[in-house]
Amino acid sequence: MEPDGDLNPDTDDLPLRANTNHILVKHYVLDLTVHFDRKVISGSAVLFLEPCSGVRSKTEDDIGPGAGEGDGTVESQEGFVCRFQDADTMEDGTKGLGKTTTRTEKMSTGERDRDEFLALSGAGSPTAPETKTIQSSHLWETTSNNDFTLVLDCCDLDVSKVEEVDVTSVSATSSLPPEVTPKGSGVSSANQQTAFIQKLISMPSGQWRQKHQLFSLCSRAPGAQDVLHFHRDRWSLQVRKKRVTSPQEFPCAVRVCYETRPTGCSVRWTKDQDSRVCVYTAGSPINNRALFPCQEPPVAMSTWQATVRAPSECVVLMSGEEQAVPIEDRDTRFSVWNYHVTMPMPASTFTLAVGHWCQVTAETPPRVERGVKDKMDCDKQVKPVAGEWTEAGLVSGLGNSSSELVKLSPLQTGSGDQTTRSHSASCYSSLEDEGLSVTDYSGTVDGSISCSHGDYPCRFPERLARSQRVIPHRVFAPVCLLEKAQMGVLKLLSQCLAAAHTILGVHPFPRLDVLIIPAGFSSLGMASPHIIFLSQSVLPAGSPGSGQNSLSLCGSRVCHEIAHSWFGLVIGARDWTEEWISEGFATYLEDIIWAQAQQISSQDAVEQSDLKALLRWRRLSDELQNSEEELQILRPNMENTGRVSESGSSMVKHALNPDKTFMQVHYLKGYFLLRFLASQVGEQQFIDFFRLFVKRYHGQLILSQDFLQLLLITFPDMERKDLTLNAIYADWLDRPGIPKWLCERSAVWSKTRLVEEVKAELFCHYFSFLLLLCFSLLCSFTRSVSQCLIPSLIAASHALNLPLLLICSLYQSLPLPVSE
Numbered sequence: 001m002e003p004d005g006d007l008n009p010d011t012d013d014l015p016l017r018a019n020t021n022h023i024l025v026k027h028y029v030l031d032l033t034v035h036f037d038r039k040v041i042s043g044s045a046v047l048f049l050e051p052c053s054g055v056r057s058k059t060e061d062d063i064g065p066g067a068g069e070g071d072g073t074v075e076s077q078e079g080f081v082c083r084f085q086d087a088d089t090m091e092d093g094t095k096g097l098g099k100t101t102t103r104t105e106k107m108s109t110g111e112r113d114r115d116e117f118l119a120l121s122g123a124g125s126p127t128a129p130e131t132k133t134i135q136s137s138h139l140w141e142t143t144s145n146n147d148f149t150l151v152l153d154c155c156d157l158d159v160s161k162v163e164e165v166d167v168t169s170v171s172a173t174s175s176l177p178p179e180v181t182p183k184g185s186g187v188s189s190a191n192q193q194t195a196f197i198q199k200l201i202s203m204p205s206g207q208w209r210q211k212h213q214l215f216s217l218c219s220r221a222p223g224a225q226d227v228l229h230f231h232r233d234r235w236s237l238q239v240r241k242k243r244v245t246s247p248q249e250f251p252c253a254v255r256v257c258y259e260t261r262p263t264g265c266s267v268r269w270t271k272d273q274d275s276r277v278c279v280y281t282a283g284s285p286i287n288n289r290a291l292f293p294c295q296e297p298p299v300a301m302s303t304w305q306a307t308v309r310a311p312s313e314c315v316v317l318m319s320g321e322e323q324a325v326p327i328e329d330r331d332t333r334f335s336v337w338n339y340h341v342t343m344p345m346p347a348s349t350f351t352l353a354v355g356h357w358c359q360v361t362a363e364t365p366p367r368v369e370r371g372v373k374d375k376m377d378c379d380k381q382v383k384p385v386a387g388e389w390t391e392a393g394l395v396s397g398l399g400n401s402s403s404e405l406v407k408l409s410p411l412q413t414g415s416g417d418q419t420t421r422s423h424s425a426s427c428y429s430s431l432e433d434e435g436l437s438v439t440d441y442s443g444t445v446d447g448s449i450s451c452s453h454g455d456y457p458c459r460f461p462e463r464l465a466r467s468q469r470v471i472p473h474r475v476f477a478p479v480c481l482l483e484k485a486q487m488g489v490l491k492l493l494s495q496c497l498a499a500a501h502t503i504l505g506v507h508p509f510p511r512l513d514v515l516i517i518p519a520g521f522s523s524l525g526m527a528s529p530h531i532i533f534l535s536q537s538v539l540p541a542g543s544p545g546s547g548q549n550s551l552s553l554c555g556s557r558v559c560h561e562i563a564h565s566w567f568g569l570v571i572g573a574r575d576w577t578e579e580w581i582s583e584g585f586a587t588y589l590e591d592i593i594w595a596q597a598q599q600i601s602s603q604d605a606v607e608q609s610d611l612k613a614l615l616r617w618r619r620l621s622d623e624l625q626n627s628e629e630e631l632q633i634l635r636p637n638m639e640n641t642g643r644v645s646e647s648g649s650s651m652v653k654h655a656l657n658p659d660k661t662f663m664q665v666h667y668l669k670g671y672f673l674l675r676f677l678a679s680q681v682g683e684q685q686f687i688d689f690f691r692l693f694v695k696r697y698h699g700q701l702i703l704s705q706d707f708l709q710l711l712l713i714t715f716p717d718m719e720r721k722d723l724t725l726n727a728i729y730a731d732w733l734d735r736p737g738i739p740k741w742l743c744e745r746s747a748v749w750s751k752t753r754l755v756e757e758v759k760a761e762l763f764c765h766y767f768s769f770l771l772l773l774c775f776s777l778l779c780s781f782t783r784s785v786s787q788c789l790i791p792s793l794i795a796a797s798h799a800l801n802l803p804l805l806l807i808c809s810l811y812q813s814l815p816l817p818v819s820e
Contacts, residue, residue, distance in 0.1 A: 014285060014655035017236035018295035019151045021648035023247040025295050026050050026201045028304040028347070029219035032292075033334070034354050036277045036311065039262035039269045045292045046165060046219040046255045049150070050201055051247030135159060135232040143229050143240045148250050151649070153289040153296035154237035156264035162230040162239050163223035165253035167193050170217050190249075197252035205457045208342045212305055218253060228254065237293045256293050264290035267352070272518045273536065274478040278314075278355025280517065280533070283526045285655050287348035294347035297648060298574055298701050301344035303456075309334045310354045317353045317476065317513050319529040341529060342457050343508075343699070349569060351528035353515055360475040360485045453699030460506045460698055469501040470494050471509070477516035484539040485516050488554040492597070496555065499596035500562045503589065505691050508570035508698065514558075522661065524557050527564035527586075534561070555597060560590035566694055574701035575642045576652045580634045580733075581702065584670015587616075592687065607754040613675065614749040617742065620668040624737060631657065632665050632736035634673075635704060635729070642703050672742050673732045679745075680723060681715045689714055704733060 025047045032043040135158070200218075203211045228251070231238045237256070244250050262269065266289065268282040281288065287296055295302075308316045312328060312335045320339025327336045451458050459465040473493055477485040493514065501507060509530050517526075517533040526533040538557045567589070568582035591612060595605035624632055635641055636653045644650040654660055678686040693710060708725055712718055731739045749755065 012655070012657040012660075013651040013653050015235050016153060016297045016650045016652060017151050018153050018297055018300060019149070019647040019649060020295055020297050020300045021052060021644070021646065022148075023049050023051050023150060023250065024300055025302050025347075026344075027215055027302055028292070028294070028306075029215055030292060030304065030306040030308075031219070032306065033309040034279060034311070034314075034316075036269075036279070039279075040260050041267070041279075041291070042259040044255055044257045045294075046253060047152075047293075048197055048201060048215065048218075049250065049252050049254065050198065051250070136230065140229045140231045140240075143242055146245055147240045147242060148244050148246055150239040150250060150254070151647075152237045152239070152256075152293040153235065154232060154293040155235055155286055156261045156266075156290040157232070157237070157258045157293060158261065159230060159232055159237060159256060159258045159293075161255075161257040162228045162237075163255050163257075164226060164228055164241070164251040165218060165221050165255050166224040167196055167218045167221050167253050169221050170214075190251075194248075194252050205342065205455045208457055212340055212342075215305065219255070221253075223255065224251070230256075235289075258293065260291060266290035268520075270518050270520060272355055272357070272478045273480050274356065276356040276478070278353070278357075278518060280353035280355070280515075281351050281528075282521075283523065283533075285661070288350050291350070291352070292347075296347060297644070297650065298346045298348070298572055298576065299648070301346060301454075301701075303341055303344050304347075304350065305338070305340035306352075308337045308339075308352070308354070310337065311335070313356060314354050315357050315476065317357075317515055317531055319349065319351045319531055321510055321530065323472075323474075323511065343529070343570075344454065344456060345529060345569070346572060349529055351531050351533075353517075353531070353533070355518075356478070357476040357515065358479055358482060360477055360482055360490050362486075362490065450695075451699065452696060456699070458699060459508060459510065460695070462506075465510075466506050468507065469498045471497060471507045471511055473497065473512040473514065475514045475516075478518075481516050481536060481539065484536075488538075488540045488551060489514055489516070489534065489558065492551060492555045492558055495597045496558045496562055496593065499593045500559065500565075502596055503593055503687060503690075504563075504566050504694055508565050512562075525561045527561040527568060529569055532558075532561045534558070552594075556590050556594045559593040559597065560586050563589040563593060566698075570698045571694065572701050574703050575637065576655070577636050578634070578641065578704055579666035580670030580673070581704065581707070583667040584634075584674060587667045587671040588674040589690075607752060610749045610752045611754050611758070613672075614746065614752075614755060616668050616671065617746045617749065619664065620672070621738065621746075623663060623665060623668075627659065627663060627665070629736035630654070631660055631663060632669075633734060634666060634669055635733040638729075638734050669732070672739075673728075675745075676732070676739075676741050677711065680718055680721065681711075685715075704729075 027048040029046040029048075030043065031045075032041050034041055197218075200211065200214055226241065229240050229242070239254065241250060260267065265284040265286050266281060267279050269277070269279050272278050281291065284290070288294060289296055294300075306318060306320075308318065309329070309332075310316050312326075312333050314335070316324065316326070316335075316337035318324070318337070318339040319341060321341055321343075322339075324337045324339050329336060451461060475485055475490045475493065493512075497507070497512070511530055513531045515531065515533055516536055516539070519536060521533065521535050524535045524538055534557065538554045540551055540554055563586040564582065567585035571581075573579065573581040591605075591609050595608065600608070630636065631654060637643070674686075681689070689711060692714065693707060696710070697706065705725065708728055712723070712725065731741075
């Protein structure tokens with residue numbers, strides 16, 4: 001990426017520019033086409049907007065003389081003052097739709113918001129603005145700074161057009177139910193559209209399918225005659241409509257036509273392990289802003305539906321509640337895949353993967369050759385025949401109905417509350433005979449769960465969802481890794497899902513896909529709604545039947561990513577700097593879920609946990625000794641955590657620091673904080689509290705204080721031990737280094753029975769190897785003696801459990817005897 005002029009060069013913070021305190025995106029409709037030849041994704045994003053409640057338009061006094069050229073104020077119902085976030089002031093001379101020019105910009109309101117946030121967070125003041133590349137529509141300079149500006153997070157996108165969508169032209173609106181159809185004669189077209197969109201957004205969750213169909217119809221409506229003007233800088237896309245001065249007057253449906261760049265960091269263009277092209281969202285620090293223009297702040301919770309066109313031989317995997325059925329477009333040799341979500345989530349959780357992958361089946365796959373014929377056969381096996389679809393069904397993004405989706409899919413799925421089954425029977429085994437206990441809901445009235453989030457089709461209150469211990473799941477991999485994926489991931493997935501259900505309760509999502517991601521993926525795994533990316537590094541290295549030990553890394557990593565369904569996805573951090581809420585919780589829970597999946601005894605589970613704790617402590621200790629102190633703090637914004645500027649913009653501290661990519665402090669220090677808290681209240685009581693916390697906060701965003709305050713309320717004895725909220729902040733969250741408890745506890749872990757056994761085993765191996773080496777050197781003077789060593793070397797290899805290749809290389813290194 002080119003140098004950034006929006007950021008202070010002395011900092012490494014990521015700006016979140018969207019003005020979410022003024023207006024929110026409630027739903028996205030994406031229409032995307034994947035071009036492997038050019039390494040770009042083209043298409044459009046239709047945004048359905050809702051102005052924030054309590055924000056009023058500027059009065060004449062607000063915009064009169066002396067009001068200031070760039071700032072206007074609005075009041076909210078809570079009484080505080082919000083300021084419109086204005087776009088950067090343009091100099092004359094920028095012409096042409098989508099034309100790129102370079103010039104020196106004056107400080108914008110967005111930059112002033114950043115300054116305010118830097119002041120709140122204690123960062124240094126920024127330097128003067130620098131020269132950078134911008135892109136604007138040719139009439140942007142004719143707009144006024146008094147016009148309301150929609151600000152979206154955007155990076156590395158080439159925007160060609162931004163237009164208002166004329167939803168009144170949708171013929172279906174005239175046949176909508178009375179409670180949805182705009183009422184009143186003589187109402188202006190703009191007011192009719194606003195009323196219609198707001199009623200559409202507020203439709204109850206029980207009508208979500210009809211709601212998404214209407215969203216889809218509206219997204220295909222033509223553009224309005226009134227022009228929208230846009231301006232794109234390094235980190236944002238800013239949109240105005242002339243003489244519109246408030247969020248309430250701003251269009252409620254906006255279409256952005258754009259194309260990604262090959263160098264955009266939100267997606268990665270590469271080749272899989274079979275050397276076939278693929279592209280996937282890479283979990284970049286900038287999230288999805290280089291994939292589609294969006295509101296990045298976590299508070300901008302939205303739903304979405306997406307249509308993705310890709311070459312017909314490809315498989316498209318995405319965050320989506322139902323398995324997509326590809327529809328062949330014989331004219332373009334592309335297939336169309338449709339996905340949707342009904343649970344509002346941050347735009348950063350949107351995930352996409354397109355490639356030539358095959359579905360792993362329960363049967364042991366044959367050892368296929370890496371030939372084109374085998375790969376094409378695999379493609380044909382994975383992709384179902386979609387049958388006859390009407391044009392309306394194709395473009396609706398939903399198909400004709402849910403039942404049709406089930407009939408056409410090779411993996412039957414319901415709404416998440418029905419028993420599901422596929423030809424891979426092990427994917428849906430109930431595991432009733434494996435001794436896994438059922439989650440206890442006796443803590444709630446009649447076992448029910450009361451939801452505190454906004455209205456969406458939540459699985460937690462559903463009785464059938466509560467009894468669904470293993471959700472529908474599939475595993476995808478390149479051909480060359482099918483066998484390893486089958487004996488590793490697919491073999492373990494059912495028992496890991498059932499174990500997670502036992503520990504945490506209802507699965508937040510109705511289905512799960514797991515993809516073995518191409519080599520070069522920067523992590524062992526990444527969890528998103530309905531889909532998990534796994535590195536090939538976690539696959540078992542041995543042959544089938546090589547034992548449980550070879551599955552340990554794979555199993556624990558799968559449990560870690562599954563745990564993110566609860567902590568990181570259905571419960572997310574309101575401030576991205578508090579990564580420990582996601583990663584610390586998942587690291588802590590992976591041991592508990594994996595022990596449950598293995599069905600080992602309590603004593604074995606404790607010993608395994610202590611051994612892992614010791615290894616993690618050593619890793620954390622080494623990391624903290626070789627990193628900057630400011631990167632060691634779990635709550636870097638401290639008392640300002642969760643605060644944003646008046647418009648809603650903010651900065652994510654250290655998000656762009658390259659060293660942070662390789663650090664695990666949020667994983668490990670967060671994990672040890674949870675171990676510390678568990679030691680104070682009891683392990684089982686702490687797990688019971690997790691279930692209570694999930695019931696109360698699912699579907700919501702939280703801060704550290706939300707978890708800790710509920711913990712202190714639930715266990716009042718903790719405060720009698722001087723474990724107050726401020727004490728936990730001071731010892732664990734707001735301070736670098738290792739807390740005192742952890743230093744003391746690590747000494748105990750180093751003396752446990754299992755650790756001593758490992759030390760003894762390693763000492764035995766090293767000592768035996770040294771003896772073998774000395775003996776080999778002594779016997780290396782004659783060929784006859786060295787040849788006699790071969791059986792001994794093989795025996796030593798088995799006895800010491802050392803690679804035979806290593807032993808043989810030792811033998812080969814022996815000097816040949818000198819001829820007399």
